[in-house]
Amino acid sequence: MLKLEFLETILIRFRQQRWPKVFLFALLGTLLLAPAVQAATGGTLDRGQTFALVLLGITTVLLSIYLFVVIFQPERF
Amino acid sequence: MGSLSHSQPRSPSHQPRQQRKHTPKAKTQGLYQRAIKQAFIKLDPRVQVKNPVMFLVWVGTIVTALVTINPNLLGNATDKNPQLFNGLITLILLFTVLFANFAEAVAEGRGKAQADALRSTKTDAIARKLLPDGTVQEISSTDLRRGDLVKVIAGDVIPADGEVIQGVASVDESAITGESAPVLKQPGTDIASSVTGGTRILSDELVIRVMADPGKGFIDRMIALVEGAERTKTPNEIALTVLLAVLTQVFLIVIATMPPIANYVNSPVSVAVLISLLVALIPTTIGGLLSAIGIAGMDRVAQFNVIATSGRAVEACGDVNTLVLDKTGTITLGNRLAEEFIPVNGHTIPEVAQVALAASVFDETPEGKSIVRLAETYGVASFFNLDQAEGVEFSARTRMSGTDVADGTEFRKGAVDAIKGFIRSRQGEIPVELDHAFEKVSRLGGTPLAVCQNQEIYGVIYLKDIIKPGIRERFDQLRRMGIRTVMLTGDNRITASVIAQEAGVDDFIAEATPEDKIEVIRSEQAKGKLVAMTGDGTNDAPALAQANVGVAMNSGTQAAKEAANMVDLDSDPTKLIDIVTIGKQLLITRGALTTFSIANDIAKYFAIIPAIFAQAGIGSLNIMGLASAQSAVLSALIYNALIIPALVPLALKGVKFRPLTADQLLARNILIYGLGGVVAPFIAIKLLDNFVAAIGLA
Numbered sequence: 001m002l003k004l005e006f007l008e009t010i011l012i013r014f015r016q017q018r019w020p021k022v023f024l025f026a027l028l029g030t031l032l033l034a035p036a037v038q039a040a041t042g043g044t045l046d047r048g049q050t051f052a053l054v055l056l057g058i059t060t061v062l063l064s065i066y067l068f069v070v071i072f073q074p075e076r077f
Numbered sequence: 078m079g080s081l082s083h084s085q086p087r088s089p090s091h092q093p094r095q096q097r098k099h100t101p102k103a104k105t106q107g108l109y110q111r112a113i114k115q116a117f118i119k120l121d122p123r124v125q126v127k128n129p130v131m132f133l134v135w136v137g138t139i140v141t142a143l144v145t146i147n148p149n150l151l152g153n154a155t156d157k158n159p160q161l162f163n164g165l166i167t168l169i170l171l172f173t174v175l176f177a178n179f180a181e182a183v184a185e186g187r188g189k190a191q192a193d194a195l196r197s198t199k200t201d202a203i204a205r206k207l208l209p210d211g212t213v214q215e216i217s218s219t220d221l222r223r224g225d226l227v228k229v230i231a232g233d234v235i236p237a238d239g240e241v242i243q244g245v246a247s248v249d250e251s252a253i254t255g256e257s258a259p260v261l262k263q264p265g266t267d268i269a270s271s272v273t274g275g276t277r278i279l280s281d282e283l284v285i286r287v288m289a290d291p292g293k294g295f296i297d298r299m300i301a302l303v304e305g306a307e308r309t310k311t312p313n314e315i316a317l318t319v320l321l322a323v324l325t326q327v328f329l330i331v332i333a334t335m336p337p338i339a340n341y342v343n344s345p346v347s348v349a350v351l352i353s354l355l356v357a358l359i360p361t362t363i364g365g366l367l368s369a370i371g372i373a374g375m376d377r378v379a380q381f382n383v384i385a386t387s388g389r390a391v392e393a394c395g396d397v398n399t400l401v402l403d404k405t406g407t408i409t410l411g412n413r414l415a416e417e418f419i420p421v422n423g424h425t426i427p428e429v430a431q432v433a434l435a436a437s438v439f440d441e442t443p444e445g446k447s448i449v450r451l452a453e454t455y456g457v458a459s460f461f462n463l464d465q466a467e468g469v470e471f472s473a474r475t476r477m478s479g480t481d482v483a484d485g486t487e488f489r490k491g492a493v494d495a496i497k498g499f500i501r502s503r504q505g506e507i508p509v510e511l512d513h514a515f516e517k518v519s520r521l522g523g524t525p526l527a528v529c530q531n532q533e534i535y536g537v538i539y540l541k542d543i544i545k546p547g548i549r550e551r552f553d554q555l556r557r558m559g560i561r562t563v564m565l566t567g568d569n570r571i572t573a574s575v576i577a578q579e580a581g582v583d584d585f586i587a588e589a590t591p592e593d594k595i596e597v598i599r600s601e602q603a604k605g606k607l608v609a610m611t612g613d614g615t616n617d618a619p620a621l622a623q624a625n626v627g628v629a630m631n632s633g634t635q636a637a638k639e640a641a642n643m644v645d646l647d648s649d650p651t652k653l654i655d656i657v658t659i660g661k662q663l664l665i666t667r668g669a670l671t672t673f674s675i676a677n678d679i680a681k682y683f684a685i686i687p688a689i690f691a692q693a694g695i696g697s698l699n700i701m702g703l704a705s706a707q708s709a710v711l712s713a714l715i716y717n718a719l720i721i722p723a724l725v726p727l728a729l730k731g732v733k734f735r736p737l738t739a740d741q742l743l744a745r746n747i748l749i750y751g752l753g754g755v756v757a758p759f760i761a762i763k764l765l766d767n768f769v770a771a772i773g774l775a
Contacts, residue, residue, distance in 0.1 A: 045152060052150045056348065057093065060333050063133060067329065070129045070322040074315045077127050 030054045038054065108186045113670035115182035116175045129322045130364025131177050133329070136657040137352040138170040144349050151348045162707055163349045165774065167520035169714040170356060176721040177365025178584055184372035184729060190377055192300045205229070206282065218274070220289045237274040238635060240264075240293040243284035249277045250631075262633070271634050290637050311392040313664065314371055317671065319366075321360050324675075328358045342693035353472025353710045357681040357717055362674035363667075365721045367726045370670065373729040374663035382646040383628070383656060390642035393625045394660025397560060398606040400653060401597055401624070404566035404573070407611065407650040408580045409542040413524060414447040416541040418455075419517065421535055429536035430455040433528045436479040436488035445478075448490070448538060461486075474566065474590075489529050490538065493569065494588075496527035505532025516630025519571030522579060542576060549581040556583065560657065561606075563597055565589040594620040609657060611650040612637055615687050626660075628653050664730040665742060667733045670724060670752040677720070684713045684762045703762050704770035708737040711774060712765035716758055 014021065030051055038050040045053065070077055119125070125135045144150050145167050148159035149596050156162050204218045217235035221227065226242070229235055236246070245257035250273065259279050264270050272285055274294045310318065332355040339346045346354075371388050380386045402408060418429040433454035437445045438459055464481035477491020477499065489499055493515045497507055511527065514537040516527035524540040550560050564585040566573045573587035586593055598608045598620055609626035612618070613633030618640035621627030629641035630648035630756040638644050645652050687698035688709035703709040735747065 008515065049150065049152055052143075053152065056151060059136065059140075060329070063136060064326065064329055064333075066126075066132075067129055067322050067326040071319055071326065074318045074322070077129065077310075077318060 022062070024056045026055065029058050033057075086246045096159075103714055108183065108190065110199065112179050112182035112186050115186070116178035119178035119182065119260050120174065125174070128177070128364060128368070129318070130325055130359055130361055131174055133325055133359060134170055134177075134356050134361060135174050136175060138355055139350055141167040141170060141349050154347065155345060155706065156347055156349075159347070159349075162711075164257055165711055166349050166353055168543075169711070169718050170352075172355065173361060173365070173714075173718040173721065176718060176725075177361070180369040180721060180725045180728060181372065183725060184369040184376060187376045187729075188372060188379065190730075191376075217511060221287050222286055225287045227285050227287060228282060229278050229285060231280050233278050235272050235274055235276050235278060235285065237285075237287045237291070238289040239272055239274075239285035239287045240635065241270040241272060241283050242286050244282050246281035246283045247273060247279045249279050252537065254342055271632075271638075273631075290423055311371065313392055313667065314367065314388070317319050317363070317367060317667065319633050320671075321364050325359045325364075328355055329658055332358075339690070339693075342690065344690050344693045346490070346689055350706070350710055353714050354685050354689070357710075357713045358678055360671075360674045360678070361717055362677060362724065363671045365676075366670055366724060367405055367667070369725065370663065370667050370728045372657065373731065376729075377468070377662070377731060378643070378656060381650060381652065381655060381659065384644045384646065386642045390626060391660055391663060392657075393607060393642075394609065394657045395662075395664035397609045397626055397657050397660065399561045399563060399601045399608045400555065400657065401565060401601075401608060401610040401620075402653065403562050403611065403650060404542075404564050404568065404576060404584070404585075404773065406580065407545075407653070408548055408564055409544050409576065413444050413540040413542050414442070415451040415538050416716065417539040418451070419537055419539060420512040420536040421514055422508040422536075427455045427457055427535075429461070429528060429538075432458045432488060432530045432535040433490060433538055434459060435461070435482075436490040436528055438463060438466070439480055440471075440478055444540060445541075457674050476708070487531055490526050492567070492588075493527045493537070496529055496534065500529060500532055500534060503532035505529075505534070508534060511537065516571060517771075519569055520575060521577035522572060524568050524572055544576065544580050545651065546671050546743055548651075552583075554583040555654065555657070556581075557738065558661065559737045565594055565597065568662065591617065591620070595623050598623050609653055611645070611653050612641070613648070622741045626653075626656070628656060630716070639683070647708075658734055659731075662734045665746070666728065666732045669746050670728060671722075673750040673754035676751050677717075677758050679755050680758035680762060681713045683759070684709050684766075701759060703763070703766045708766050709762075710768045711769050712762045713758075714768075715765050716761045720758075720761075 032052045034047075034051045037054050038045060038047065050067070082274050094351060096694060118137070122135070125132045130351075141163055145160060147162040148154040148156075148163060164510065178392055200584055203215050204221055205213045205228040206216050206221065209226055213228060221237050225238070227236055229246075231246070241262050241264045243264055245261065245263040246260050249259050262270065262283060264271055272283070273296065274289070275296045332351050335351060335354075336346060340395065374391050375385055376724040378391050391774065392765040397450035404414070416432075418426050420426055421430045430452040433448050434457055437448040437452075440446070440448070457481055461482050461484075467481045469477075469479045469481060469489070471478035473605050475491070477489050479487065479489035480493075491499075497511075500507055507588070511534055515525045515527075518537060518539045521539070521541075522544075523542055526538040526540060528538060561584070562582040563582070564573070566576070566585065566587060567589060568576070568587055570587040573585045577585040586597060587603055594610065594612075594617065598610065601608045602623075602625075607625040609628070610624045610632065611621060611628045612621045613630035615634045615636045617629075617633070618636040621629055621637055622640040628643045628645055628650075630650065631636040631638070631644055631646045632648040643656065683698065683700060684703060687695050687700075688706040689702055691699065691706065699709075735742075735745075
């Protein structure tokens with residue numbers, strides 16, 4: 001019962017925290033994509049460089065989404 | 078509706094603007110130091126995210142800072158001395174963001190200084206609350222509520238906004254208007270009965286009905302407005318934000334897709350250079366200055382002693398097509414003075430003077446007093462006991478005023494038509510000469526007031542109207558800007574047409590009632606026009622609310638001030654013309670800097686692209702002959718950063734306003750800011766490149 005309440009609290013907090021959630025998904029995306037990118041570059045980039053490059057790519061995509069939000073909902077900014 | 082009447086009270090603040098004494102209220106000492114501090118505080122991402130262009134620069138700064146720390150973080154570095162190069166880019170990008178923050182902070186700082194000055198006038202005064210049983214209870218002004226009655230005596234600070242319901246007293250309103258002359262406050266006079274919390278009563282005592290709850294008074298609203306607490310983006314700002322976001326999005330996609338192309342042409346580009354290229358291409362100049370321009374527009378209005386309820390109102394001023402102006406106080410000098418008595422019906426001038434004096438003894442307006450003064454020059458005096466007589470107040474409906482004596486004698490003065498109606502209602506005769514006298518005065522541009530005793534007309538008073546000097550030139554300017562002016566007056570058609578012709582207004586409405594004002598506004602708006610007007614009375618409130626730009630006089634009623642979207646602290650209706658000019662200036666400034674910012678891109682493009690793709694065979698496009706790819710990038714970025722603070726004075730002061738048509742303004746802006754925006758960066762980037770190369774930075 002106590003465990004259930006604890007999980008419920010975590011779930012509620014998780015829904016409330018917008019930016020940490022974005023960062024978490026960005027990092028998870030990096031974890032998923034980095035190996036594929038490293039394979040595609042044929043080993044010219046080391047593991048750290050690949051992770052950083054994928055994170056930069058995800059940041060660029062997020063910036064692009066942010067700009068679309070500004071374009072379609074400018075009054076929010 | 079003071080201006081449509083002949084006998085409404087005038088606020089003592091209706092003096093020529095040059096005669097007013099304004100004390101500088103806002104202290105701007107330390108403004109730049111505070112702005113520098115604020116520029117760093119505004120680096121908070123929650124603040125940066127509000128400005129899409131600068132947010133991208135901010136993110137770019139973080140990425141370049143990371144590749145400065147570890148140049149091989151995002152791939153093997155190929156640049157010469159990558160740590161120094163990336164570090165310089167980081168520094169320049171950081172300064173670009175800081176300069177944009179600084180511009181906004183300076184503009185906000187001015188408003189905050191003014192808010193501080195206003196806040197210093199707010200004191201937690203002790204109020205004498207009148208209880209229903211007539212006793213007085215001393216409470217804190219913050220405990221007062223709307224509808225409470227308070228008593229204030231000489232020396233007290235008025236504890237809240239309200240309406241005078243009893244007493245006559247002079248009030249020092251310099252705390253909010255900066256004007257040193259005290260203002261007479263009395264009940265039942267619509268205009269002079271409104272008092273503002275924070276002002277000080279100088280003489281006598283007043284009983285006031287509180288009209289605003291604590292924290293919702295006039296000064297509180299003014300503080301919130303000048304501080305920018307309620308600042309929301311205006312429609313034009315929103316439209317421009319969308320345009321800037323679209324441009325930024327386009328360039329982001331272009332830059333993000335560039336590395337594969339660059340690798341294909343065997344000219345790999347580092348991430349730091351790509352970020353530099355992105356920052357150079359997105360419209361950072363206008364992105365950095367946009368909010369500063371808007372805030373500065375509000376500030377310019379505030380410096381004019383006008384409080385705007387929103388930036389939207391200031392901006393709407395710039396788009397105004399029609400100005401609805403009252404004749405009295407705006408086009409002519411506020412106080413019309415009696416110039417001559419014209420007898421009719423076989424009466425003599427002293428007889429007319431006698432009746433005019435009798436009809437004016439209770440008239441406290443400058444016009445009424447001037448009639449008494451002129452009558453006294455003919456050696457006449459009041460021949461009845463004032464205690465046994467009663468004043469008949471002017472109203473917009475009856476359009477006459479006068480005196481009723483206890484023996485049943487009625488003295489009246491007023492608009493000729495109104496007096497004719499009065500005479501007919503008492504079965505009197507209307508002499509033929511009355512119309513001649515009426516026409517004579519009207520053709521002189523004066524206001525004819527007929528005077529009568531019971532059912533007999535004695536003559537006409539010639540009230541002289543003086544057109545304000547320079548007003549014709551102002552209307553000519555407005556016409557050149559495509560703004561139509563409509564004059565409203567309670568005067569007859571002939572007087573109105575003479576004044577309209579002399580003043581140079583485009584149209585006029587004679588014998589106007591307060592309802593006509595709202596009708597004119599509605600009909601203009603139905604044609605798709607934006608209308609601006611001024612007003613001070615309670616019956617102006619609907620028209621002030623209907624107008625796109627409604628400017629209430631500070632001397633006006635609370636209802637007028639609440640309905641309007643601007644309040645003129647000097648109560649000078651002529652200022653409407655200046656406010657329109659400020660609105661136009663705001664729009665012109667924003668347009669000019671947007672043109673300049675976008676035109677800048679051409680030179681930056683020619684600086685960076687040929688240099689970084691020289692190996693791809695487009696080196697011949699390096700028409701500026703820049704030393705190297707690195708120096709080209711640094712020069713373009715340095716220019717990009719420096720142009721923001723260089724344009725801060727222009728953004729705050731505004732582009733100099735010239736009364737030109739929209740087409741002429743567009744042509745002029747394209748020539749100066751469009752062509753200038755193309756040429757200036759070519760020269761500046763070349764000079765910066767020489768400097769960067771000379772000191773060996775790249």
